[in-house]
Amino acid sequence: MTDRDAVLAANHAFYRAIESLDEAAMAACWSRSISDTCIHPGWPILRGWADVLASWRAIFDGTTYMRFVVSDPVVDVLGDVAQVTCLENLYAIGQSGTAHAQVAATNVYVRVEGGWRMRLHHGSPVHHAVSEDPPAGEAS
Amino acid sequence: MTDRDAVLAANHAFYRAIESLDEAAMAACWSRSISDTCIHPGWPILRGWADVLASWRAIFDGTTYMRFVVSDPVVDVLGDVAQVTCLENLYAIGQSGTAHAQVAATNVYVRVEGGWRMRLHHGSPVHHAVSEDPPAGEAS
Numbered sequence: 001m002t003d004r005d006a007v008l009a010a011n012h013a014f015y016r017a018i019e020s021l022d023e024a025a026m027a028a029c030w031s032r033s034i035s036d037t038c039i040h041p042g043w044p045i046l047r048g049w050a051d052v053l054a055s056w057r058a059i060f061d062g063t064t065y066m067r068f069v070v071s072d073p074v075v076d077v078l079g080d081v082a083q084v085t086c087l088e089n090l091y092a093i094g095q096s097g098t099a100h101a102q103v104a105a106t107n108v109y110v111r112v113e114g115g116w117r118m119r120l121h122h123g124s125p126v127h128h129a130v131s132e133d134p135p136a137g138e139a140s
Numbered sequence: 141m142t143d144r145d146a147v148l149a150a151n152h153a154f155y156r157a158i159e160s161l162d163e164a165a166m167a168a169c170w171s172r173s174i175s176d177t178c179i180h181p182g183w184p185i186l187r188g189w190a191d192v193l194a195s196w197r198a199i200f201d202g203t204t205y206m207r208f209v210v211s212d213p214v215v216d217v218l219g220d221v222a223q224v225t226c227l228e229n230l231y232a233i234g235q236s237g238t239a240h241a242q243v244a245a246t247n248v249y250v251r252v253e254g255g256w257r258m259r260l261h262h263g264s265p266v267h268h269a270v271s272e273d274p275p276a277g278e279a280s
Contacts, residue, residue, distance in 0.1 A: 124264030
């Protein structure tokens with residue numbers, strides 16, 4: 001398996017862990033260190049595994065159903081760090097109703113024995129008034 | 141100068157480049173490769189230096205004044221990759237009026253001869269209804 005495939009597998013496991021609404025599945029994805037950093041859409045910066053875990057617990061507690069279709073993932077591996085940027089097409093049912101949103105995500109993984117573990121997750125809402133008219137230029 | 145200090149200097153130069161509204165100053169901060177990635181608040185993912193540059197040009201063209209007070213920066217260096225997360229306290233005057241916003245940012249830099257160059261910038265608006273009540277837990 002190439003590094004790129006292994007990182008994509010880790011990224012896939014992360015989104016399946018969110019869908020599972022299961023704390024243990026989520027914990028298995030992260031490095032579980034004080035370097036873990038998470039920025040949920042609209043949230044401030046959460047730092048350290050304890051705060052990151054608490055945020056997932058709060059999200060899972062308020063959610064009954066969540067599904068992601070991840071599109072346009074691009075992987076960039078440099079040494080023992082890998083970065084994935086992708087679009088999350090999210091459908092969720094929870095305490096505050098039904099949500100259907102598109103989120104732009106940056107996920108950073110670090111290489112550990114036996115795989116790649118998440119060190120940073122940053123998600124931000126995509127506003128479609130902007131996304132329908134992106135700046136012109138070369139797409140890579 | 142330690143790696144951490146050099147990365148903080150690069151991060152400082154990036155925000156001064158935005159404030160300068162000057163394309164050349166911004167270009168000097170980036171790796172200027174097809175791996176460059178930028179997600180402005182509310183925007184979709186822009187990939188490749190050409191698209192990233194076009195976005196800064198559009199922002200600079202629509203802005204007459206912009207100042208950042210960057211708070212709470214945390215640097216994480218792993219090999220030739222460095223990650224900074226920080227809060228941007230932004231005050232801007234432009235075509236669409238005056239904006240005062242708080243943005244959570246992830247900035248990724250890569251080591252090059254003579255310094256660190258930006259490879260990814262991801263900014264997302266912080267909604268204060270959420271930030272006033274973050275999940276409980278250990279702060280790192």
